[in-house]
Amino acid sequence: MLSIKNLKVEIQGKEILKGINLEARAGEVHAIMGPNGTGKSTLASVIAGREVFDVTGGKIIYKGKNLFDLSVEARACEGIFLGFQYPVEIPGVSLVNFMKTALNEQRKYKGLDPIPAKEFLQKMEQTKKLLEMQTSLTTRSVNEGFSGGEKKKNEIFQLAMLEPTLAILDETDSGLDIDALRVVASGVNKLRTENNTFIVITHYQRLLEYIVPDFVHVLFDGRIVKSGGRELAIELEEKGYEWIRQHT
Amino acid sequence: MTPILTENTFKEKMLKLFDDNLRSNFSSDNEYIRNIRKQAIGDFVKFGLPDTKTEGWQGTNLSKPLMLEYKQHFKPFEKDVDVEKIFMCEVHDLESYLFTQLNGWLVFKDESLSTLPGGIVVGSLASAFKAMPRVIENHYARYSKVSNNGFVALNTAFAQDGLFIYVPDGVVVDKPIQIINIINLTENLFIQPRNLVIMGKNSKLQLLHCDHSLLHKQSLINSVTEIILTENSELEYYNLQNKDSDSTLITHAWVEQHSFSRFLSNTLTLNAGIIRNNMNVNLNGQGCETNLYGLYLVDKEQHIDNNIMVDHQKPNNNSNQLFKGILDDQARAVFNGHILVRKDAQKTNAYQKNRNILLTDKATVDSNPQLEIYADDVRCSHGSTVGQLDPGAMFYMRSRGISEDVARMALMNAFASEIIHKINIAPLRNRIDEMVTKRLRGELSICDQCILDCNERRKYSFDIDLSRINC
Ligand SMILES: Nc1ncnc2c1ncn2[C@@H]1O[C@H](COP(=O)(O)OP(=O)(O)OP(=O)(O)O)[C@@H](O)[C@H]1O
Ligand SMILES: [Mg+2]
Numbered sequence: 001m002l003s004i005k006n007l008k009v010e011i012q013g014k015e016i017l018k019g020i021n022l023e024a025r026a027g028e029v030h031a032i033m034g035p036n037g038t039g040k041s042t043l044a045s046v047i048a049g050r051e052v053f054d055v056t057g058g059k060i061i062y063k064g065k066n067l068f069d070l071s072v073e074a075r076a077c078e079g080i081f082l083g084f085q086y087p088v089e090i091p092g093v094s095l096v097n098f099m100k101t102a103l104n105e106q107r108k109y110k111g112l113d114p115i116p117a118k119e120f121l122q123k124m125e126q127t128k129k130l131l132e133m134q135t136s137l138t139t140r141s142v143n144e145g146f147s148g149g150e151k152k153k154n155e156i157f158q159l160a161m162l163e164p165t166l167a168i169l170d171e172t173d174s175g176l177d178i179d180a181l182r183v184v185a186s187g188v189n190k191l192r193t194e195n196n197t198f199i200v201i202t203h204y205q206r207l208l209e210y211i212v213p214d215f216v217h218v219l220f221d222g223r224i225v226k227s228g229g230r231e232l233a234i235e236l237e238e239k240g241y242e243w244i245r246q247h248t
Numbered sequence: 249m250t251p252i253l254t255e256n257t258f259k260e261k262m263l264k265l266f267d268d269n270l271r272s273n274f275s276s277d278n279e280y281i282r283n284i285r286k287q288a289i290g291d292f293v294k295f296g297l298p299d300t301k302t303e304g305w306q307g308t309n310l311s312k313p314l315m316l317e318y319k320q321h322f323k324p325f326e327k328d329v330d331v332e333k334i335f336m337c338e339v340h341d342l343e344s345y346l347f348t349q350l351n352g353w354l355v356f357k358d359e360s361l362s363t364l365p366g367g368i369v370v371g372s373l374a375s376a377f378k379a380m381p382r383v384i385e386n387h388y389a390r391y392s393k394v395s396n397n398g399f400v401a402l403n404t405a406f407a408q409d410g411l412f413i414y415v416p417d418g419v420v421v422d423k424p425i426q427i428i429n430i431i432n433l434t435e436n437l438f439i440q441p442r443n444l445v446i447m448g449k450n451s452k453l454q455l456l457h458c459d460h461s462l463l464h465k466q467s468l469i470n471s472v473t474e475i476i477l478t479e480n481s482e483l484e485y486y487n488l489q490n491k492d493s494d495s496t497l498i499t500h501a502w503v504e505q506h507s508f509s510r511f512l513s514n515t516l517t518l519n520a521g522i523i524r525n526n527m528n529v530n531l532n533g534q535g536c537e538t539n540l541y542g543l544y545l546v547d548k549e550q551h552i553d554n555n556i557m558v559d560h561q562k563p564n565n566n567s568n569q570l571f572k573g574i575l576d577d578q579a580r581a582v583f584n585g586h587i588l589v590r591k592d593a594q595k596t597n598a599y600q601k602n603r604n605i606l607l608t609d610k611a612t613v614d615s616n617p618q619l620e621i622y623a624d625d626v627r628c629s630h631g632s633t634v635g636q637l638d639p640g641a642m643f644y645m646r647s648r649g650i651s652e653d654v655a656r657m658a659l660m661n662a663f664a665s666e667i668i669h670k671i672n673i674a675p676l677r678n679r680i681d682e683m684v685t686k687r688l689r690g691e692l693s694i695c696d697q698c699i700l701d702c703n704e705r706r707k708y709s710f711d712i713d714l715s716r717i718n719c
Contacts, residue, residue, distance in 0.1 A: 048647050049646075049647070050643055051643075071646070071652075072643065072646040072647055073646045073647075073649050073650060073651050073652065075647075076646070076647055076648055076649035076650075077649045081647075081648075082647050084644065087644070088638075088640045088641050088643075088644040089641075090638075090641045090644065090645070090659070090662065091662060091666075092659075092661070092662025092663060092665045092666060093658055093659070093661075093662045097658075098645070098648070098658075101650055101654065101658065102645075102648035102649050102650050105648075105649045105650045105651060105654060106649040109649065141662075142644075158648065162648065162649070
């Protein structure tokens with residue numbers, strides 16, 4: 001599914017990612033943890049195609065394709081989804097229209113006709129129900145005036161609507177209350193299949209109790225310094241990042 | 249040619265025309281009108297036309313259009329011009345009382361002044377001068393001020409026709425009144441339309457004013473609209489401007505508001521040659537509401553200048569200005585928004601915002617919000633922004649699979665929609681929404697048809713026999 005080889009990324013001449021290696025196969029869930037400012041969101045953004053970063057080395061292969069050959073929107077149409085750490089407000093664009101446009105653009109890319117209106121509405125209603133989302137949210141402008149938790153839920157709503165094959169969730173758990181966390185996690189679990197891959201960026205072991213990862217990676221100062229199973233997350237929570245620092 | 253020389257030439261031309269007309273076309277005016285004309289021509293001589301050194305006019309240079317030769321007509325067309333042959337203006341599902349001003353003269357079939365249900369009088373101002381001298385004396389040229397430019401004086405000196413509306417006390421006009429101002433001539437034309445809207449106490453009206461040009465000839469319009477809102481009356485005033493690149497449009501609206509009156513204006517500029525809109529609102533009563541909105545979409549060499557003055561003369565009034573623009577290519581926008589809160593105008597709420605999106609680095613905006621406050625218990629704010637489309641929002645949309653073009657369109661539409669949603673006439677709002685989308689896609693041209701109906705089927709040919717027009 002995804003293969004990252006020795007990825008090096010700079011922003012404004014400052015090196016953020018210093019050689020990342022990561023292999024993720026279909027059906028797997030990977031968790032990435034690590035202290036603030038170590039480059040987790042940078043990695044996620046580079047996979048999604050954000051242009052402000054300079055890739056100075058390495059490559060990313062996704063479904064056999066060189067990701068750097070694909071535009072941001074083409075990556076999305078190829079099944080990559082980024083759940084933003086800080087979802088963006090778009091005043092004047094309603095969530096319904098946004099979602100319909102996105103779905104139809106992705107269908108167009110695949111050579112499909114636009115989704116029939118009824119089918120779209122049904123899908124939207126089902127997804128809202130799945131995530132216990134307030135119905136009025138979809139008629140409002142995208143993320144505008146949404147609470148922190150509502151914004152995060154909205155990311156998962158979009159994920160469920162678009163059904164990507166590679167979903168990267170950047171701190172989707174932060175800002176969610178305990179109930180919302182459970183709802184979101186069970187939503188994600190329902191979307192898990194043997195054909196898709198999740199990369200979950202989080203600071204908290206708690207999320208991983210709900211979305212159980214196959215692998216946990218620790219990103220530290222631009223490098224993945226430790227990888228392991230689920231137990232690594234528990235160990236990290238007990239010992240803190242100082243423990244990592246001493247062992248690298 | 250230097251601007252000064254041009255101005256003098258223009259001035260001399262106007263003075264000579266005025267003298268000629270006093271003896272001919274103006275000779276049938278009643279005394280009140282004649283006196284107003286004479287005083288106005290004096291003011292015109294005194295103040296002259298503004299140039300780029302005049303306060304409030306620095307951003308708009310009119311020396312080029314003023315240098316051109318124009319035809320002026322001081323007599324109306326034949327009365328039986330069939331407007332429907334000229335064009336059909338159809339906002340789908342919009343029912344309106346429709347009036348047309350063609351090359352400066354109001355076109356009518358049977359009667360130059362019609363009486364609508366409730367005793368509303370609408371029609372040609374030229375006829376109202378004669379038929380309703382008392383009303384005219386009470387209101388005409390009472391609200392417009394010469395201020396710092398001679399255009400208003402010039403219009404007042406020469407004005408002969410335009411739309412006259414009188415809504416009696418307590419009457420709510422059941423359908424919008426629509427006036428379409430068309431320029432369509434095979435020669436350069438200079439016209440000075442004059443409109444007067446009188447709103448009786450507790451009356452209500454929605455007025456739609458469309459300005460557009462049909463043939464690509466140079467045109468200069470210098471229009472003045474006076475609006476009086478007496479106690480507790482309400483007017484919505486929509487201005488749709490879709491002008492070709494060879495046109496210069498200078499508009500002046502003078503709005504006088506009495507207590508508890510409500511005025512909403514929405515000026516939508518979809519294409520321009522040079523446009524300068526002046527809007528002056530005098531809040532001469534208490535408990536008034538004033539909402540002034542504007543949207544301009546300009547590209548190429550187009551120029552749009554909105555000059556707003558809200559004069560809070562009395563306490564307890566609310567005013568709000570929101571003007572938004574999208575500029576492409578080398579287009580230029582000027583916004584001068586002036587809020588004046590006089591000493592007695594306590595408990596004033598006055599807000600103003602101008603927001604612009606520049607799509608290129610050659611497009612320019614000159615935005616000057618101005619607050620002048622002499623009262624102490626007031627709430628005022630102003631702000632202006634000039635920026636690009638939000639790159640964060642662009643990335644967010646693209647990351648969902650939306651292509652760059654579609655995302656850009658969606659963001660521009662969203663930006664414009666805030667103003668479009670202030671249109672309270674649903675069919676008009678929907679049509680404008682479509683037109684703005686078309687415009688942003690580059691598909692809206694200055695149609696050779698009414699801009700409100702770009703329906704191919706209705707493509708018309710010109711049936712006006714120019715030999716029948718008295719010049
Ligand atoms: N646009 C930018 N301009 C300058 N520096 C940036 C930019 N974006 C990220 N950085 C820097 O890159 C480093 C990595 O940031 P990143 O957001 O990837 O961290 P993170 O691991 O996601 O942190 P957190 O856990 O706080 O979300 C930080 O030092 C950050 O300040
Ligand atoms: Mg982050």
